[in-house]
Amino acid sequence: MLQRPVLKVLQRLVKHVSTDSTSLFLERSVNRVQLLGRVGQDPVMRQADGRNPVTIFSVATNEMWRSGENESFQTGDISQKTTWHRVSVFRPGLRDVAYQYVKKGTRIYIEGKIDYGEYTDKNNVKRQATTIIADNIIFLSDNLREQA
Structure with a gap:
């Protein structure tokens, strides 16, 4: 019963078709x-x-997960994988705040978009780069309170 309204909303979000036949899809x-x-x-x-x-x-x-035969009973080994993300901040106000207050070890929440690019390093070798372009940053550590 709820499925049809949700489907209609998603269709509107995903694509928009103009009624003008000469416009682009x-x-x-x-x-x-x-x-x-x-x-x-x-x-x-x-x-x-x-x-x-x-x-x-x-x-x-x-990312943490439990491995072993009996995962539902919380026995087995806990494994962890750390992933590193490169974050770039271009927005002028946010860029300056990030430069001034972001410090190594700070717990942080970031919203943004992912960007894939290519660059040539100093040895003239083409390399690929994945970057998170930050639109919003929320500080979760007490570092700002300690500096004030």
Whole structure:
């Protein structure tokens, strides 16, 4: 019973078809990332080729799982995997706040989008980079209170 209204809402979100036959077919999409983790390094601010400056830092997220024959009874070994994410902040106000207050070890929540790019390193080798472009940062550690 609830399935049809939800389907209609999703169809409206996913694609929009104009009634004008000469217009282009537009399709909506979503590129959203949410990270909750700890900062791995103090941020650096870079500016290249006259472009706007960017604040860059890394965030570690952990994934934990239990392995073994009897997972439902909480016996077995606990395994953990740490994933490192490169975060770039371009928005002027947020960029400056991140540069000033983000510190190594800070617990942080980030909302943004994922971006894939390619660059040439100093040895003239093409490399691929995955970056999280931050739109919002929420500080979860007490570091800001201690500095005030």
